[in-house]
Amino acid sequence: MKTLNQKGLTTIELLVCFVLISILSVSMYETVTNYKEKQQIESMKTEITTYKNLLTKEIQDNIIQNQKIVKVKKESNTMLNFTIGNLTKVLVLNYNNDKPDEISYGDITNPLPDLGKDERGNYDLKIDREKSYLDYDETNQIIEIYIVFTHPDLGEKYAIHIVDPLTLT
Amino acid sequence: MKKKLNSKGFALVETMVVSVLVVVILSIIYTNIYPLMGEYEKREYYDDIDSKYAAYWFKLLIQKSELTTELNINNSSVYDTFTCDKIDSSDTKKETICQELWKKYNVLNLYITNYDLTKFKQFTEQSSHSEIFTRGLIDYVFSLPTYAKKVSLNNAKYRLILEYQLKNDPEKNAYSTIEVKGVKIK
Numbered sequence: 001m002k003t004l005n006q007k008g009l010t011t012i013e014l015l016v017c018f019v020l021i022s023i024l025s026v027s028m029y030e031t032v033t034n035y036k037e038k039q040q041i042e043s044m045k046t047e048i049t050t051y052k053n054l055l056t057k058e059i060q061d062n063i064i065q066n067q068k069i070v071k072v073k074k075e076s077n078t079m080l081n082f083t084i085g086n087l088t089k090v091l092v093l094n095y096n097n098d099k100p101d102e103i104s105y106g107d108i109t110n111p112l113p114d115l116g117k118d119e120r121g122n123y124d125l126k127i128d129r130e131k132s133y134l135d136y137d138e139t140n141q142i143i144e145i146y147i148v149f150t151h152p153d154l155g156e157k158y159a160i161h162i163v164d165p166l167t168l169t
Numbered sequence: 170m171k172k173k174l175n176s177k178g179f180a181l182v183e184t185m186v187v188s189v190l191v192v193v194i195l196s197i198i199y200t201n202i203y204p205l206m207g208e209y210e211k212r213e214y215y216d217d218i219d220s221k222y223a224a225y226w227f228k229l230l231i232q233k234s235e236l237t238t239e240l241n242i243n244n245s246s247v248y249d250t251f252t253c254d255k256i257d258s259s260d261t262k263k264e265t266i267c268q269e270l271w272k273k274y275n276v277l278n279l280y281i282t283n284y285d286l287t288k289f290k291q292f293t294e295q296s297s298h299s300e301i302f303t304r305g306l307i308d309y310v311f312s313l314p315t316y317a318k319k320v321s322l323n324n325a326k327y328r329l330i331l332e333y334q335l336k337n338d339p340e341k342n343a344y345s346t347i348e349v350k351g352v353k354i355k
Binding site: 049064137164167 | 217223230265
C-alpha cells in the first residue's frame with residue numbers, strides 16, 4: 001500500500017511564503033489603487049464627453065438644417081438668442097453655487113454632470129466663467145460658442161468649441 | 170506490480186524560480202502594453218465632435234467657393250495644401266469666412282488629397298523623418314483606414330485633412346478628415 005507523505009511544511013518554508021506574499025501584496029496595493037483612480041477619471045471623461053457631444057450635436061444640427069432661416073442676436077457673453085423660422089431658442093450659461101452649473105438651450109436645461117464636490121460643498125465640475133463666452137459676429141454672421149469646463153483632476157482639458165458661419169449657402 | 174507514485178511535491182527553490190520567471194514575463198508584458206495607453210490618450214482628439222464639424226464647415230467652404238488654381242493632386246504630388254488665398258478674391262464674403270474660421274479654430278494645416286488614402290499614407294510614412302508634416306499628423310494618418318476606393322458612395326473624389334490647435338489646450342492638436350465632392354476652378 002502507498003504511504004502518504006505526511007511531513008507538511010517546515011517553519012522556514014512557511015515564513016518564506018508569508019514574506020513573499022506580503023511583499024507582493026504591498027507592491028500590488030499601490031498599483032491597484034492607481035488603477036482605481038484612473039478608472040474613476042476615465043468614467044468622468046466619458047460623462048463630460050457625452051454631455052459635450054449631445055449639446056454640440058443639438059446646436060449644430062439646428063444651424064446646419066436651418067441655415068437659411070437662422071437669425072442670431074447676442075444678448076450678453078452668456079446669452080445668445082436664436083430665431084429659427086418661427087421658433088425662438090435661447091442659449092444661456094447659468095453659473096450656480098448651490099447646484100451644478102447649467103447650459104440651457106431652448107426648453108431644455110442641461111445641468112453639468114455631478115462629478116463630486118469639494119470640502120466646501122462646491123461642485124467639482126464647473127464652467128470657467130472667465131474663459132467661456134458666446135459670441136456673434138454680425139458683420140460676417142459667424143457664431144462662436146466657447147465653453148470651457150474646469151475640474152480639479154482634469155484641469156481645462158474639455159471644452160465645447162463651435163464656430164458656425166450662417167451664410168455659407 | 171504497482172507503480173510507486175512520486176509524491177514529493179515541489180522544492181522551495183523550484184517554486185521560487187517559477188515565481189521569478191512569472192514576474193519577469195508579466196513585467197515584459199506590462200512594459201509593452203503601457204505605451205498603448207498613451208496612444209489611446211493621443212487618439213482622444215482624433216475626429217472628435219468639434220473637429221468633425223470644423224472639417225464639415227471647411228468642406229462646405231471648399232465645395233461652394235471658386236478656387237483660383239487647380240488642385241495639384243496627380244502622379245507627382247499626392248496632396249495639395251489649402252489656404253484661404255486659394256479662394257477667388259472676387260468672392261470676398263467666402264474669403265473672409267475662410268479667414269475667420271481659420272483664425273477662430275487656430276488651423277495649422279489643411280490638406281486635400283485623394284479620397285483613397287493609400288498613396289497619402291505611404292507618402293507620410295516615407296517622409297516621417299523629414300519635416301513636411303508634424304509628428305501628430307503622421308500618427309493620425311497612420312491611424313486612418315485607406316478608404317481604398319476611387320470615390321465614396323456620395324461620389325466624393327477628394328478628402329480633406331484638418332489639423333488645428335486646441336483653444337483650451339494649445340499644446341495639443343486636433344485632427345479630422347471628411348470627404349470633399351469636388352472643387353470649382355475659376
